Amino acid sequence: MSKIDVLLGLQWGDEGKGKVVDVLAPTYDVIVRFQGGPNAGHTLVFDDKKYVLHCLPSGIFQENTVNLIGNGMVLDPVVLAAEIAEVAEGGFSIVDRLKIAQKTHLILPTHRFLDAAYERRKGKQAIGSTLRGIGPAYTDKVSRHGLRVGDILLPDFDERLQALIDRHQQQLEWLDYSEYDLGSAMIEWHEAITQLREIPQVDDSYFLNDQLSKGKRVLAEGAQGTLLDISYGSYPYVTSSHTITGGVCTGLGVPPSAIGDVFGVFKAYCTRVGGGPFPSELFDETGETIQKNGHEFGATTGRERRCGWLDLVALRYACMINGVTKLFMMKGDVLSGFDTLQIATAYNGVNGEVTNSFPYDVSQSTVSPAYQAVTGWQEDVTSAKEWNDLPNTMKDYITLIEDELKLPISIVSVGPDRNQTIKRDTKVE
Numbered sequence: 001m002s003k004i005d006v007l008l009g010l011q012w013g014d015e016g017k018g019k020v021v022d023v024l025a026p027t028y029d030v031i032v033r034f035q036g037g038p039n040a041g042h043t044l045v046f047d048d049k050k051y052v053l054h055c056l057p058s059g060i061f062q063e064n065t066v067n068l069i070g071n072g073m074v075l076d077p078v079v080l081a082a083e084i085a086e087v088a089e090g091g092f093s094i095v096d097r098l099k100i101a102q103k104t105h106l107i108l109p110t111h112r113f114l115d116a117a118y119e120r121r122k123g124k125q126a127i128g129s130t131l132r133g134i135g136p137a138y139t140d141k142v143s144r145h146g147l148r149v150g151d152i153l154l155p156d157f158d159e160r161l162q163a164l165i166d167r168h169q170q171q172l173e174w175l176d177y178s179e180y181d182l183g184s185a186m187i188e189w190h191e192a193i194t195q196l197r198e199i200p201q202v203d204d205s206y207f208l209n210d211q212l213s214k215g216k217r218v219l220a221e222g223a224q225g226t227l228l229d230i231s232y233g234s235y236p237y238v239t240s241s242h243t244i245t246g247g248v249c250t251g252l253g254v255p256p257s258a259i260g261d262v263f264g265v266f267k268a269y270c271t272r273v274g275g276g277p278f279p280s281e282l283f284d285e286t287g288e289t290i291q292k293n294g295h296e297f298g299a300t301t302g303r304e305r306r307c308g309w310l311d312l313v314a315l316r317y318a319c320m321i322n323g324v325t326k327l328f329m330m331k332g333d334v335l336s337g338f339d340t341l342q343i344a345t346a347y348n349g350v351n352g353e354v355t356n357s358f359p360y361d362v363s364q365s366t367v368s369p370a371y372q373a374v375t376g377w378q379e380d381v382t383s384a385k386e387w388n389d390l391p392n393t394m395k396d397y398i399t400l401i402e403d404e405l406k407l408p409i410s411i412v413s414v415g416p417d418r419n420q421t422i423k424r425d426t427k428v429e
């Protein structure tokens with residue numbers, strides 16, 4: 001019996017998970033997404049081409065890897081159809097390599113309209129949703145009104161669909177939102193549903209437990225990040241799914257005992273897109289430089305990402321919740337060129353107390369980080385191939401993080417390409 005390794009983000013998303021899944025994919029038989037939906041944008045760069053995946057697991061470019069959309073996700077068939085067309089154009093087929101869990105909930109066009117309507121209602125409190133219908137689709141799941149992928153094969157699917165759309169239209173009316181064109185959106189959606197009927201559906205729990213009993217290597221690919229988790233993130237500025245290791249069990253139907261390694265992915269600094277608290281955020285030229293050098297613009301929405309220093313309080317919290325066994329540090333190259341770097345090691349509370357814990361009321365309080373200054377590095381590290389190619393000051397930065405988190409950093413990424421990856425551990429070779 002093999003175990004499922006988990007790869008997930010430890011910050012506010014956009015840590016570079018897509019790239020690293022792509023690097024690891026050849027060593028896995030099955031790659032699975034267990035939560036989230038088209039709010040995610042996993043960027044993969046190879047052979048001078050860039051792909052941004054929203055629904056498809058990042059193993060789709062490996063010839064022998066099976067990819068599964070797990071039940072914990074919410075699926076927009078229109079986005080999936082477009083993505084399949086894009087990878088097909090690049091010469092990659094999904095035939096025999098993509099499966100969808102029957103219990104995955106569907107995103108309807110009206111979920112997107114509701115997302116926009118709710119955000120507008122919130123005014124200044126808007127969370128900066130990606131407006132992909134994620135929150136309303138999960139709301140329908142929890143309130144037991146949702147439609148699942150398996151339903152598209154039922155004889156009364158059309159009636160179920162109409163009942164849900166009627167419900168949504170009543171909600172939209174109540175929200176006084178009428179800026180939408182349901183007719184054309186539904187034409188596109190029905191076309192995508194016709195394509196979706198061609199994709200093999202599975203019961204993900206039977207499928208995955210069977211794969212594990214056959215000794216197959218399975219990797220669960222997280223989306224967003226720990227600090228956007230619906231329960232453990234900076235609520236209410238969060239997404240609507242469980243982005244943490246616990247979400248793997250509920251999002252795929254596998255027991256906790258099936259979890260193997262947990263790879264925690266973090267950027268060498270922090271970013272956040274949308275609203276919400278961000279204790280180590282930079283509002284100065286340094287933040288702008290990181291944004292520019294790191295190309296910190298949303299892969300899904302194109303929005304500017306807010307940038308700040310690495311936050312070890314938040315990272316420690318994320319490692320604890322997820323049971324991280326190995327760390328992967330991404331975008332180390334972006335920090336080249338600074339004389340001094342800062343790392344937040346604790347928070348100063350409003351009442352003068354110092355804390356190492358991520359606060360309950362992080363969204364309301366104004367904690368200010370206590371920083372440790374470390375020497376930066378000037379060298380361009382984008383062509384470094386191994387640990388010893390890195391400047392000593394960068395090695396010190398990495399070692400400090402390992403010491404603070406008491407976990408090994410097994411991968412150091414020094415650029416967007418597959419090849420710009422330094423592996424320090426044979427387990428991830």
Ligand code: IMP
Nearest residue numbers: 013014039040128129130238239273274
């Ligand atoms: P939603 O999940 O689209 O409703 O967005 C909720 C919050 O999570 C917003 O602040 C988004 O910017 C953020 N968010 C959602 N998905 C991602 C992601 O993949 N990367 C980064 N932020 C995300």
